[in-house]
Amino acid sequence: MIRPAKGKTPRRPPKKPSSNQKDPVGVYCRVRPLDADEKESCIEVISGSTIQLHAPDGLKANRNGEFKETQYSFKKVFGVAVSQIELFEEVARPLVADLIHGKNGLLFTYGVTGSGKTFTMTGCPGQGGLLPRSLDMIFNSVGPYQAKRYVFKTDDKNGMETQNEVDALLERQRRENQPSVPKTPSSKQKPEPEFGDMIKPEEACKADGVDEDSSYSVFVSYIEIYNNYIYDLLEEAPYDPIKPKWNGGGTPVRLNTESIPPQSKILREDQNHNMYVAGCTEVEVKSTEEAFEVFWRGQKKRRIANTQLNRESSRSHSVFIIKLAQAPLDADGNNILQDKSQVTVNQLCLVDLAGSERTSRTRAEGSRLREAGNINQSLMTLRTCIEVLRENQMCGTNKMVPYRDSKITHLFKNYFDGEGKVRMVVCVNPKAEDYEESLLVMRFAEMTQEVEVARPADRPICGFAAGRYQRNQAFKDELSRKLEERGGPVDRDVPSGINHLPPLPPCELTNPHDDVTLPRLIEALEKRHRVRQMMIEEYNKAADMVKAMLQELDSSLISKDNFIHEQTSKLGEKEKVIHNYKSEIDRLEKKIKMQEHKIDILQKTTNIYEEDKRSLQVELETRGQRLQRELCEKRRMEQRMQGMVTDTQIKWEKECERRVNAKQLEMQNKLWVKDEKLKQLKAIVTESRTQGRPEPPPRQTQPQRPSREERVPAKRSASPSPAPTATPVRPLHRRSRSAGGEKWVDHKPASSLELDTVLQPIIPNAIKVSVPSEKVLSKCDKYVLTHQEVASDGEIQTKLIKGEVIKTRGGGQAVQFTDVETLKQELTTGPSRKRRSSEGSPNQGKERTDGDWTDVETRCSVALEMRAGSNMGPGYEHHGYPKRRKP
Known part of the structure; x- marks a missing residue:
């Protein structure tokens, strides 16, 4: 049997009664009479088991404007007159x-x-x-x-x-001989x-x-x-009997208990x-x-x-x-x-x-x-x-x-x-005044x-003298009855003849010659003597009868003693057996208690695990439901987004196709217009060269930057020849002196950004890596590291750090850096900048007006700053116009 734990410490179970019957707690109510100076009462006895409480006049009424009256019932109510x-x-x-x-x-x-x-x-x-x-x-x-x-x-x-x-x-x-402590009366008590x-x-x-x-x-x-x-x-x-405290009269008194x-x-x-x-x-x-x-x-x-x-x-x-x-x-x-x-x-x-x-x-x-x-x-x-x-x-x-x-x-x-x-x-x-507190007490x-x-169980008392008083009384009654049958005295305490003794006659002698009083007295005495003798005989008979009865009782008691002795010996044996059984029962009870304690511990552990299991199952079900809802929501969102993407894709395809067609038509028209202008300009220049130096065209206030649509891929034209009749030609691009037969290690970190510019470094015979590698260094002669940082103007600045791969004495490779190239891109948003010809011209050192350049040259202008050392790096390929990119 497992006893449930009711608190922090195990509680012992109460003794169970023999019956399962229960009785309610008996509650009685007694009403005290009012004092002489009190007149208002808030309690009224309605019946022998019910009282009624009503609020006094001083208290507020309820919401309905009436004083609330409550009744309480008890087992019995005692009024003031009880x-x-x-x-x-x-x-x-x-x-x-x-x-x-x-x-x-x-x-x-x-x-x-x-x-x-x-x-x-x-x-x-x-x-x-x-x-x-x-x-x-x-x-x-x-x-x-x-x-x-x-x-x-x-x-x-x-x-x-x-x-x-x-x-x-x-x-x-022993208690009477102990010194008693005398009482000291107090006037306050x-x-x-x-x-x-x-x-x-x-x-x-x-x-x-x-x-x-x-x-x-x-x-x-x-x-x-x-x-x-x-x-x-x-x-x-x-109280100290050895050293008591004495008062002034020499009497021991109590100690001061205060x-x-x-x-x-x-x-x-x-x-x-x-x-x-x-x-x-x-x-x-x-x-x-x-x-x-x-x-x-x-x-x-x-x-x-x-x-x-x-x-x-x-x-x-x-x-x-x-x-x-x-x-x-x-x-x-x-x-x-x-x-x-x-x-x-x-x-x-x-x-x-x-x-x-x-x-x-x-x-x-x-x-x-x-x-x-x-x-x-x-x-x-x-x-x-x-x-x-x-x-x-x-x-x-x-x-x-x-x-x-x-x-x-x-x-x-x-x-x-x-x-x-x-x-x-x-x-x-x-x-x-006690209404509110009495209301709580009644509840x-x-x-x-x-x-x-x-209901408590009855506790019978097992003794050996059950009915002793009744048996002794019955024995006395039986003894008196037998004595009466044999002629014994009726009274149990006084012999029967004592009440029949003849009375003594008057013994007063009034006359010395009185012969009547003494003989009458002698006769009465003799009669009383005979009665006494008869009483003695009856007494002896009764005594003999009692002795015989006592002897019979003794013999019966002896037989009973023998029987009791035998029963006592048997009882001793039984007691030994019972003692053995009790010891075995005690051992089993201890074992049972130990097992019950273990069962309690296992039951508590099981309850804890079951509670954890239930909580985890509930949490698992909750998470599963939430995951199911999320999956359903995700599928719905995917379907919705797929539909929206499809619709948007079709829409933008149509829009892009329309814009591309419109842009192509517009660019064709612009090209035709430009070609016509160039032809006219060529004709005018040719005519002016033959007739004399033409006047410069009027200076524009601010050149307009071409829009994104006007930017078309075009090759960069070289600076115009100083000869007025010379046709502008494209100069050859000078390649870097490093562009030889060497092998390069192009170390470009993975975090580098693509600038999408028209000028991109091209390194032939290069092995591109994102992290240094000894194996790659052993196969190459040159090394270049691409490093990017934000310049002061907010644009991204790229540095190419170059070096040579050399062998070390230990059989490894080392890099010795020899040159740094810095690449910057700029975008012109204002007027045309002054430019010096890379080649010598007659007008070197003089400022040129914006009218000296055509619109095509203005749009294709690119600022490139390069610090070159003794050994130039790889060359650059012209891919198109630069794009502005924020860091």
């Missing part, structure tokens, strides 16, 4: 009866400050509350069957041990009320069905929970998984008066304070615990069994909770404010536990109940897990009724 005895009969008496019959119980009062919780629990003289009446009922029921003091003894682990009469006597003597003044004799009650073949003992303890710390109210003040703060107690768990206060004082009491005296002694130590709402406001939760120890008697019916396993301990907890309060009303400050905060926090934890229990039962969830958040809930968590009945008395004050109390607590 007495204490009626409340006890309905609420506490069933719990006391269950305590006597071996079941636990929890009863606590709940409400706001000043609602009558302490009065309901304790009461006052003449009107005893639930606590003194519960004590009275317990001792009225088990008083005749109580064991002697110290026969039952606590083991400091929430259990009980038993000891024989001799050990108990020695314990009593109230006088202790007598128990006889609390309950009237006619109101005493008694439980039915008390087991007469068992022995009982009652232990009480009294604790308080203050600021979430547990303090023992019955703990005695420290300077010694009380030590807080801790909660522990016993072997039955029940919570208890470790080190708490448990006092064995033998009467109701003694128990009430112990209670009042602790009550005087309880922390109370004067607030704006209550003159004696409780600043802590008080818990009065009544433990009833029960053990069966032995076969003789004289002593209890000395077997700890046969001792049962049940307890009834009477809890007086501190009242919830608002600091805005009490105006608490300092320590009072901290006390109020801790009280409200503990009550809030109690509400949270009830809410979680209700949610787990109604919704089928398995949330962890936060019992450990507060000491009051941690102490009583076993009751909510099925260790006993739970009862709650909700006290309310009907005054108008919490009504919700508490929906929580079901498992």
